[in-house]
Amino acid sequence: MARLYTSNVSIGYGERLIVKDLSVEIPDKKITTIIGPNGCGKSTLLKATTRIIPHQSGSVILDGENISKENTKKLAKKMAILPQTPEGAGGLTVGELVSYGRFPYQKGFGRLTKQDIEVIDWALEVTGIKDFKFRPVDALSGGQRQRVWIAMALAQETEIIFLDEPTTYLDMAHQLEVLELLQKLNAEQGRTIVMVLHDLNQAARFADYIIALKDGEIVKAGSCEEVMTPSVLRKVFQIDAEIGRDPRTNKPMCITYNLIKGEERNEEASIPAPIAAYANS
Template sequence: MSALETAALTLGYGGSYVIEDLNLEIPEGRITVLVGSNGCGKSTLLRSLARLLKPVSGGILLDGDLVGSLSTKEIARRLAILPQGPIAPEGLTVSQLVKQGRYPHQSWLKQWSKEDEDVVQQALEATGLMDFAERTVDSLSGGQRQRAWIAMTLAQKTNIILLDEPTTYLDMTHQIDILDLLFELNEQENRTVVMVLHDLNLACRYAHHIVALYDKKIYAQGKPEDIVNARMVKDVFQMNCDIAEDPLFGTPMCIPHGKGRRINSKKQQSVLA
């Protein structure tokens, strides 16, 4: 079953197409990761799924409804998006930021309620930010700040969460923390997660479904173990590599052919065996 899908979708800027005639189905209740080289249209596609970018042609369906026919508030009740590098107003506290996620559920008839307060507290707890609720967002570390933004998207209480490169600018520890958090949300709450990642190995570890974009279209999609191979990496990223099995997760692990310090062939063979 598809939570989000596109039909003959074409996207572009100023007459130049980035995505062309794309048919894509995002599986419900799974983690889908968009991968591809810089400029291939990953972020553009993600933005269009949230109706932040109008298609040149084609359509996008959200739970079977055309996105273009829905109001902005209705979309925000059903889908949350975290763009790359969001910026909070100076002096805004974590609690105030997370409360913004409840805006789509407010109206003249339905003002702030105990339910809203409970949802905000749950989002803070889920992201480990209860002790930082009264801290200003700009005083947090990069990883804590990213968690605060994710808490805001959680407060929207949508079944679908879109994230554009949520691990960018984070160190290795915080990258894993953020991805573990998203994985747990999917496992425990069955949230549909769609994100753009640059690190193919992390994509393979965390994704149930990978979509590789190349030349304005889908080059391949499916389970990581079914589509990630040396030929795919060569064609999509223009990089030679070997594919081994991740020793911890059993998922595909890309080992690039670089020009750094070489290891001897016997050791290389033992590592890849």
């Protein structure tokens, strides 16, 4: 049994369910990516799994305990999350924002210890923003700000890190830097990484395990080879994909694709999601 898993979780806003009776295990000390079309429940699943939002039914279990009953500081020492659109950095310097990652370890008046400062400096170093430590976050570019938020998540020193589209606002080089950093943290420190990615080839290149969602339900979960197939991508994204091999990693990659049009697309769209998933499984 995995350390972290959901059991028949349903999540929604008001009366509208986004994720329905979803059960999934997150592999320990691996990189998991979640893919799927906009609005399918990727971010909602991340938020509920990290207790940012509540779930209507079911349970999220970490180390045998239901996270809804877990002490907040204790939980924050086990998992960190970088939201899709982090907010609340107005007036703070880079170093001050990253220091917030040390909150679960602070006692008394919340003063930073020598160990806290060392961890903060390490997080700034590995994310390439050490020179910005005393600069206001508001003065940075979008890509630089994204790296500050990632540094804050790293400073939390958790065994599990969730990231919702961590490459947003970054150019291609910085996207690769961030993903390679997460891969290094996984390989060298055994961190469990769970992230939402829109780029299918990045998801396949860096993931050990992929969860493909559509309409709040899992279409397929498994290895890159099991998920990055024309049939799965057809069900999830309604595209006709050509799958090949990355010449550098030998991982599957989407070489090109066409949008499915006409009667075939309309027929699939007219079938209720649970029936369509069952019929095409």
